[in-house]
Amino acid sequence: MIGELDADGVVEYFRGKSILITGSTGFLGKGLCAMLVEKMLRVQHDVKKLFLLVRANDVESSKQRVQTEVTGREVFQVLKEKHGNGFEDFMEEKVCTLTGDIMYEDLGLGNAKLTEISTEIDIIVNGAATTNFYERYDVAFDANVLGAKHICEFAKMCTKLKMLLHVSTAYVAGEQEGILLEKPFLMGETLREGAQLDIESELNLIKETMRELKANCSSERTEKRTMKELGLKRAREFGWPNTYVFTKAMGEMLLGHLRGDLPVVIVRPSIITSILKEPLPGWIEGIRTIDSFIIGYAKQVLSFFLVDLDSIMDVIPGDMVVNAMMVAMAAHSEEQAQTIYHVTSSLCNPAPYAVLADSVHRYFLHNPPRSGKNGEPVRLSRMRFFRTVPMFRAYMSIKYKLPLEILRLVNIALCGVLSRRYKELSRKYSYVMHLVEFYAPYTLFKGCFDDMNTERLRMAMKNNEKDKSRGYDFGFDPMSIDWDDYFYRIHIPGVVKYLND
Secondary structure, eight states: OOOOEEHHHHHHHTTTOEEEEEOTTSTTHHHHHHHHHHHHHHHOTTOOEEEEEEOOSSHHHHHHHHHHHTTTSGGGHHHHHHHGGGHHHHHHHHEEEEEOOTTSGGGGOOHHHHHHHHTTOSEEEEOOOOOOTTOOHHHHIIIIIIHHHHHHHHHHHOTTOOEEEEEOOGGGGTTOOEEEOOOOOOTTOOSSTTOOOOHHHHHHHHHHHHHHHHHTTOOHHHHHHHHHHHHHHHHHHTTOSSHHHHHHHHHHHHHHHHOTTOOEEEEEEOEEEOOSSSSSTTOOOSOOHHHHHHHHHHHTOOOEEEOOTTSEEOEEEHHHHHHHHHHHHHHSTTOOSEEEEEEOOTTTSOEEHHHHHHHHHHHHHHSOOEETTTTEEOOOOOOEEESSHHHHHHHHIIIIIHHHHHHHHHHHHTTTTTHHHHHHHHHHHHHHHHHHHHHHHHHTOOEEEOOHHHHHHHHHEEOOHHHHHTTOOOOOOGGGOOHHHHIIIIIHHHHHHHTOO
């Protein structure tokens, strides 16, 4: 049972706390972690210390990475203005970088440092992960599975730990349809009926495959391709669409199995989009599926997209995810249980892809992108959408594969004169088909994420206008979002400003 909360109580909870945050410099994790670090320091300047675990060669390199990839980002502008010339001193006092990696036991920290911080840490936020859908199996397993294990083991060493919050993804649900509940994965559970998963066996398979590759003196390219294909094969064998969500699901299993009586919260966001309200509306880091569509349209390099415009895209602004994380930490502190939260929007405020498509077209019609030396407006044409994979494949076959086959035959007749052109176009065709294969589980997703636990957490928070005036907005209710307004006025301009390089 969650007790009544308010923003003042959430802010006060973090006073004097030391918090370990992983993933602050990861490709996608750093956007969310940067928002979390910024919010904590902005609303509670009396937080004791934020320890950021960073993969680097030495302490100096890790500090440089944090300054460049976290505290140097635009999202810290409000905090910089608040502290003025004292910003650097404030950050030096509150932020401590740790050189290490969750893929190693003891997080790759030396014994002395491990002993020192294990007596200091009150809260652990594990945001570290590799999010590449088609990652090497060994790399994804190290980060997403063993990483969860190592974090859990470290958490048990922390003598005053009050909370371990693990950031997962709602898409550990795979390609299931219907209402998807906020329930944990049990060890060995799979999404394919009759299949039984053994995580230890998966680790042994990875090790054995790597031994064979080394014994055969395989090239780096062969090794990379083999390990990527292995990850995808194993994921699909157990019912997941790609290596990323498969390994994230296994990480959740291990965490639940090993936690003992540790207070654990698993936050499963859907597709995280740009900041809705504060501190910087529109700020975003890391390209998501829907952002590829926006950028492709802006540059007019993407004339078609695989998506059912009537289907629901589950997106959630990054600041709402951070708010939910902070409220959950305060709500479940020292509670010897595991709680799972879907921080999602498909159930309470569903947004069809048609809303995004219309907002994108209107935005660039009113704010035409420019190109060329003279900066002339790009001539816009509406994008073509395909609602099923067979429809898309048929279009690609007629429009691209058939001309490609004709080019191949002409090239043979001309003794290879057009080989370079054929290889280039063939590579582009394969790349597009490859992308579609990985995006389809998301753009054609038929599930709906139940958020009953999250709704209880929202209901426990009392709204106070006085709190908002002080920058204490901890709202995470998707019902408050007008999706068309958000996309047109905030998200699309944010993508153009921060991602459209």
